[in-house]
Amino acid sequence: MSGNVEALYQEIILDHYKYPRGKGLIADAAGESFQVNPTCGDEVTVSVKLDDHGHLHVGYEGQGCSISQASASVMSELLEEASVADVARAERAFLEMMHSKGAAEPDEDVLGDGVAFAGVSKYPARIKCALLPWMALQDARHKAGIEFDKVEKTEG
Amino acid sequence: MAPALDVQRVRKDFPILARTVRGDKPLVYLDSAATSQKPVAVLDAEREFYETSNAAVHRGAHQLAEEATDAYEGARAAIARFVGASPSDIVFTKNATEGLNLAAYAFSNATAKAQHGSRVDPRFILGPQDSVVVTEMEHHANLIPWQELCAKTGAQLRWIGVTDEGYLNLDELDVIDETTKVVSVVHQSNILGTINPVDLLMARAHEFGAVGVVDACQSIPHMPVDVPALGADLVTWSGHKMLGPTGIGLVWGNQEVLEAMPPFLTGGSMIETVYMDHSTFAPPPQRFEAGVPMVAQAVGLGAAVRYLEDVGMDTVAQHEHDITGYALDRLEQLPGVRIIGPASNVSRGSAISFVVDGIHPHDVGQILDDRGVAVRVGHHCAWPTCRRFNVPATTRLSTYIYNDNSDIDAAVEGIVAAQEFFGVA
Numbered sequence: 001m002s003g004n005v006e007a008l009y010q011e012i013i014l015d016h017y018k019y020p021r022g023k024g025l026i027a028d029a030a031g032e033s034f035q036v037n038p039t040c041g042d043e044v045t046v047s048v049k050l051d052d053h054g055h056l057h058v059g060y061e062g063q064g065c066s067i068s069q070a071s072a073s074v075m076s077e078l079l080e081e082a083s084v085a086d087v088a089r090a091e092r093a094f095l096e097m098m099h100s101k102g103a104a105e106p107d108e109d110v111l112g113d114g115v116a117f118a119g120v121s122k123y124p125a126r127i128k129c130a131l132l133p134w135m136a137l138q139d140a141r142h143k144a145g146i147e148f149d150k151v152e153k154t155e156g
Numbered sequence: 157m158a159p160a161l162d163v164q165r166v167r168k169d170f171p172i173l174a175r176t177v178r179g180d181k182p183l184v185y186l187d188s189a190a191t192s193q194k195p196v197a198v199l200d201a202e203r204e205f206y207e208t209s210n211a212a213v214h215r216g217a218h219q220l221a222e223e224a225t226d227a228y229e230g231a232r233a234a235i236a237r238f239v240g241a242s243p244s245d246i247v248f249t250k251n252a253t254e255g256l257n258l259a260a261y262a263f264s265n266a267t268a269k270a271q272h273g274s275r276v277d278p279r280f281i282l283g284p285q286d287s288v289v290v291t292e293m294e295h296h297a298n299l300i301p302w303q304e305l306c307a308k309t310g311a312q313l314r315w316i317g318v319t320d321e322g323y324l325n326l327d328e329l330d331v332i333d334e335t336t337k338v339v340s341v342v343h344q345s346n347i348l349g350t351i352n353p354v355d356l357l358m359a360r361a362h363e364f365g366a367v368g369v370v371d372a373c374q375s376i377p378h379m380p381v382d383v384p385a386l387g388a389d390l391v392t393w394s395g396h397k398m399l400g401p402t403g404i405g406l407v408w409g410n411q412e413v414l415e416a417m418p419p420f421l422t423g424g425s426m427i428e429t430v431y432m433d434h435s436t437f438a439p440p441p442q443r444f445e446a447g448v449p450m451v452a453q454a455v456g457l458g459a460a461v462r463y464l465e466d467v468g469m470d471t472v473a474q475h476e477h478d479i480t481g482y483a484l485d486r487l488e489q490l491p492g493v494r495i496i497g498p499a500s501n502v503s504r505g506s507a508i509s510f511v512v513d514g515i516h517p518h519d520v521g522q523i524l525d526d527r528g529v530a531v532r533v534g535h536h537c538a539w540p541t542c543r544r545f546n547v548p549a550t551t552r553l554s555t556y557i558y559n560d561n562s563d564i565d566a567a568v569e570g571i572v573a574a575q576e577f578f579g580v581a
Contacts (some may be wrong), residue, residue: 001577002179003527009287009519018579040518040534040547063548065518108306129518 007119008126009066015114021077026059031144035136043067046076046136048144056146057083060133067126071117072133078112079137084102087141088148090114094134098127123147158470163560166425166467169195172559181528182564189346189374189507189554190532191396194460198399201459202452212448215424217311221439228451233457234443238461239376239383241408247441248449251372253297255392256340258407258420258444259369260301263338264308265418277416279337279367287335289366291324291352293345296537298371299423302340314528316357318544322348322497322504332360340369343386344378347538347552348497349480350373351508358387367413373397377556378476378505380469389413399464400457404450414440421446423509472557476506483508483564490571490579496545509536509550512571514580518550523574524551529566 025032029047037041042064058079060072075094079087089110093120095108097104102122107113120130141147162568167173170193177183185193201260205227211220213228236243253553266280279427290423291380292315306313314331316324322345332339337365339361344351370388375381377398390413394568395404409417419426419437423446428436437443464472481501487493492513512520532552535542542549553567575581 001523001573002526005522008522014578040540041542043548046470065516066517123522126518126522127458 004119004122006124010116010119012074012113012116013070016073016077017066020073021070021078022080023061023073024059025059025061029059029144030141030143031140031146032142033136033139034039035132035139037064037068037132039128040065042101042129042132044068044072044133044136046072046133046140048137048140048146050084050144050146051081054056055083056087057081058137060136062133063079064132065129067117067120067129068132071114071130074113074116074139075133078114084146087146091134091138091148095131097121098131158468158474161467161471161475161557163558164476166356167558169197169463171196173558177528177530181526183525183565184529184554186553186559186567187530187532188377188556188559189552191375191402192399192556193327193375193558194401194456195399195463197463198401198456198459202401202456205210208366210452213451214442216469221329224451224513227455228449229259229457231454232456234461235406238465239381239408240385241383241456242411243570244441245384245408245411245414247407247409247414247492248454249392249405249407249444250403250450250546252371252392252394253405255390255405256297256369257301259338259340259367259390259460261307261420262417265420266307267309274353276418277489278418279365280418281519282309283418284312284338285335287314287331287333288312288335288338288457289314289316289332289336289341289361291341292318292349293322293324293348293352293538293541294340294342295346295350295371296341297375298340299540302338316341318348318350318541320501324352325352326353326356326403329360332357332364332366334364336361336364336366337369338369340365342374343370343372343376343381344374344505345497345538346374346507346540347536347541347550348508349504349509350498351503351505353503355387362387370550371561374505375462379473383408384410395453395457395460398457398458401453403502404453407444411440411442414444417443419443420447423447451555467557474520475557476502476555479559479561479564482561483553483555483567486564487571488566492575493571495512496547496550505556506556507552509552511547511550512575512580515574515578517549519578520551520571520574523577524567524570524577527573529563529570531567 030049030117044062209223213225266276361368368388372393396402426446496509517533522523
């Protein structure tokens, strides 16, 4: 294997693909979104709710390539019980990293295992795979009324 | 027996095959079912047209306009000869998808016109009592236009299913019945590789007075096809899959049917007379070629068919049959690899879809790409066919005249490497 493909398929990604963390939808979700990548048929469903302490709970289901499914696993592990402000930071950082064409130096404190996807941003055809669960998250939280701007305004 | 193909000589005509990819890997191009590469003769023909004769065709009183028209109509004649047809029955479109829409819109346009009192051929009028028949192995281009037609007219969409082996289930031919107004089927499946008995399907369509349409995108580039002999009313295919440029497709029509069809795209070039409140239309094929056409692309495609004629389509077909047999054998020997479509080299072309246990096709394709091997992954614009086989997607390798068994070996080595990398070997 070349260095490039090794950088794409980081150990962390392969590990999340083989051993997905916290897979399954949450029962009483406030918002749920099914997203599909029409070019390859990858599917991810993400469901979310906020608990009484304002912490996010996130569930997911899906089928597809290693990148899309590992990304869902990493995302759910990272965001489970996160504050809305942390979700906002992670979402922005992940999107920014995926659009960086490999130039990003992601912050592990914000993205956790998500930093492993930095190499994916060099492969235009795979960016959509990595973003799929994050797009589902975005849509699911809109449906649940979890908006960042509003939260940030009231906070600050 | 057709003469053997000298692949090494052919490859010299395709400059792109000499490049490397992903660093220093020689390109192994196994994605010709998506689009073929282009020989220098095609590139030269386009360039020469632009350098010497470029003008708008069928208009203008100058010498260049004459030369451009000759080049455009000469290409039509060359393509017609290549498929055993008359030039007046060949329509240029932008691609095969447009060709299939041209067919589907004949029905919706005729139906809408009839509702407002225009005189149209009743064969093209559809209503809720009518049916449209396709198969379960259609490319989206030969499915969605018919879905839309049914949504607009209330007609029922029916389809002939596919067996586990990847062939059409001919026990279901009776979905074509007295309600059927159009039968539109693929000659050779782009995902399964299956070659369908279109003569049988067209005969059944005609038994009930239905219009018969054939999508020949994957057959005409790869084997000798006498288009009028398919027994269809309309046959469509693309130029870019047969060594020609992108942006050019073809519709062959039975002359009587073309004459009965209302136009699809309207505007300049396709008219006979124009008044402020109404117009009359030119006879086919001009009726279906609105606007300034794709002249350089037609000229390029003319050069492509001459190239294929020089090689000989019997030789092309034999070469691809041999390489397909070799590929099927090698894939079958790989543990954990399952072919989606006919596993035997009978009534099938050179597009071979497969799945690898434990590895998503996207990941198989990525590892192959890392080794310079270009294949297609995904649902191949045949999502319902994937569902039929309970797979989300497949990896597909497809060959042409510039491939040989060493390319298949490279793909097989890549699959084994993917199995090792993902720990499923």
